[in-house]
Amino acid sequence: ELKVEQNPLFLSMQEGKNYTIYCNYSTTSDRLYWYRQDPGKSLESLFVLLSNGAVKQEGRLMASLDTKARLSTLHITAAVHDLSATYFCAVMYSGGGADGLTFGKGTHLIIQP
Amino acid sequence: NAGVMQNPRHLVRRRGQEARLRCSPMKGHSHVYWYRQLPEEGLKFMVYLQKENIIDESGMPKERFSAEFPKEGPSILRIQQVVRGDSAAYFCASSPRTSKNIQYFGAGTRLSVL
Numbered sequence: 001e002l003k004v005e006q007n008p009l010f011l012s013m014q015e016g017k018n019y020t021i022y023c024n025y026s027t028t029s030d031r032l033y034w035y036r037q038d039p040g041k042s043l044e045s046l047f048v049l050l051s052n053g054a055v056k057q058e059g060r061l062m063a064s065l066d067t068k069a070r071l072s073t074l075h076i077t078a079a080v081h082d083l084s085a086t087y088f089c090a091v092m093y094s095g096g097g098a099d100g101l102t103f104g105k106g107t108h109l110i111i112q113p
Numbered sequence: 114n115a116g117v118m119q120n121p122r123h124l125v126r127r128r129g130q131e132a133r134l135r136c137s138p139m140k141g142h143s144h145v146y147w148y149r150q151l152p153e154e155g156l157k158f159m160v161y162l163q164k165e166n167i168i169d170e171s172g173m174p175k176e177r178f179s180a181e182f183p184k185e186g187p188s189i190l191r192i193q194q195v196v197r198g199d200s201a202a203y204f205c206a207s208s209p210r211t212s213k214n215i216q217y218f219g220a221g222t223r224l225s226v227l
Contacts (some may be wrong), residue, residue, distance in 0.1 A: 002194070088156070101156070101158060
């Protein structure tokens with residue numbers, strides 16, 4: 001069974017600071033997704049990472065993937081209040097037979113002024 | 114191009130009633146996925162459908178739950194004889210071709226069972 005673990009699960013930080021969210025997964029996967037969810041809202045796609053060493057950046061967010069370590073990171077640079085949300089990583093199982101995404105429990109990020 | 118549309122947004126049912134959740138995929142998308150989210154949890158995959166076919170239902174509970182995606186009309190997730198443990202947010206996602214494309218999510222249906 002594919003397991004996806006995120007840490008930390010809760011993060012409170014001040015504006016202007018940098019921090020990293022980690023996503024570990026338990027078995028081979030050929031793609032990893034990062035989503036953002038605001039309270040009571042749907043999930044917004046942030047990044048899709050397809051290969052080892054992939055790095056993508058959008059504004060203050062940067063995501064990377066190490067398939068050998070089965071680890072993805074989401075790095076936040078100079079955080080601003082608008083980035084407060086829950087961030088999920090999700091993995092597509094590449095072993096066949098299961099077509100849905102497996103999600104981590106999410107990281108609740110609160111950015112304080 | 115409208116996004117993934119789910120309705121209703123909120124649904125209240127008493128124990129033993131039936132719940133029907135609807136999902137219209139994005140235009141041009143022929144693949145639909147249903148997920149369930151319990152409070153403070155990530156989404157759990159339930160079922161993956163294409164038009165008139167269930168491709169993968171490995172995440173569906175064996176009883177009371179069913180899903181369909183007819184040739185015409187929205188995909189339906191049906192929960193019979195609901196119990197309190199069915200209370201959750203149910204999200205639908207769609208993608209244009211294979212399941213390896215980005216999945217675009219709807220706003221979800223929040224089911225409350227009294």
